[in-house]
Amino acid sequence: MDKNEVIAFFDSRAPLWDNDCIIEEAKIINILDRAGVKEGISVLDVACGTGVLFPFYLKRKVGALTGIDISSGMIKIAKEKFTDQRIKLINADVEEMNFSVPFDCCVIYNALPHFENPVRLITHLSNQLKPVGRLTVAHGMGRAQIDAHHSGSASNVSIGLIHEDELAKLFAPFFSVDTIISNEELFIVSGYKK
Numbered sequence: 001m002d003k004n005e006v007i008a009f010f011d012s013r014a015p016l017w018d019n020d021c022i023i024e025e026a027k028i029i030n031i032l033d034r035a036g037v038k039e040g041i042s043v044l045d046v047a048c049g050t051g052v053l054f055p056f057y058l059k060r061k062v063g064a065l066t067g068i069d070i071s072s073g074m075i076k077i078a079k080e081k082f083t084d085q086r087i088k089l090i091n092a093d094v095e096e097m098n099f100s101v102p103f104d105c106c107v108i109y110n111a112l113p114h115f116e117n118p119v120r121l122i123t124h125l126s127n128q129l130k131p132v133g134r135l136t137v138a139h140g141m142g143r144a145q146i147d148a149h150h151s152g153s154a155s156n157v158s159i160g161l162i163h164e165d166e167l168a169k170l171f172a173p174f175f176s177v178d179t180i181i182s183n184e185e186l187f188i189v190s191g192y193k194k
Contacts (some may be wrong), residue, residue, distance in 0.1 A: 007070055014073030017050050026055050027140045032177045034190050035136035041104035046094050047111035051078040066102040068094045086115050109135045113161050119170055126174035129193050136190035164189055
């Protein structure tokens with residue numbers, strides 16, 4: 001997968017992203033509950049897009065929120081939408097970023113298939129979290145639906161969503177996985193740093 005193709009794909013879709021997004025509040029609440037998102041913590045939202053989850057983080061009164069996305073178009077829109085002082089937005093490749101202050105929580109929402117090497121990503125993110133920090137990979141659809149969704153125009157910029165048990169094994173060297181959910185409605189793998 002060519003990262004320049006990924007950037008171009010999401011830059012081209014950024015202007016209509018929010019119009020096309022389906023936000024199911026109950027699912028997001030469930031995901032953020034399991035991700036340990038609560039008052040006062042610091043959150044890294046990987047591949048944050050236009051900030052779909054930001055209102056939910058802010059409602060939970062997080063202390064600091066860093067959103068990172070490889071698409072400058074997505075970050076531009078997020079910056080236009082959100083001016084809260086707790087939010088820091090970065091247009092960069094997360095796998096090339098080393099943050100000066102580690103996070104309590106990292107969430108990858110609806111984005112894992114756009115990372116070619118999940119092992120590299122998980123390894124890198126483990127180094128960006130505090131001791132007992134939590135990493136959560138989640139999708140608001142089941143695995144089969146995600147794969148079908150990506151089989152069309154996104155096929156060049158995504159891989160199949162890894163099976164939840166396989167993903168938990170990739171977490172295992174760095175995280176104690178305590179949540180695995182995979183059904184037609186939801187996909188969540190989450191664990192805290194060992």
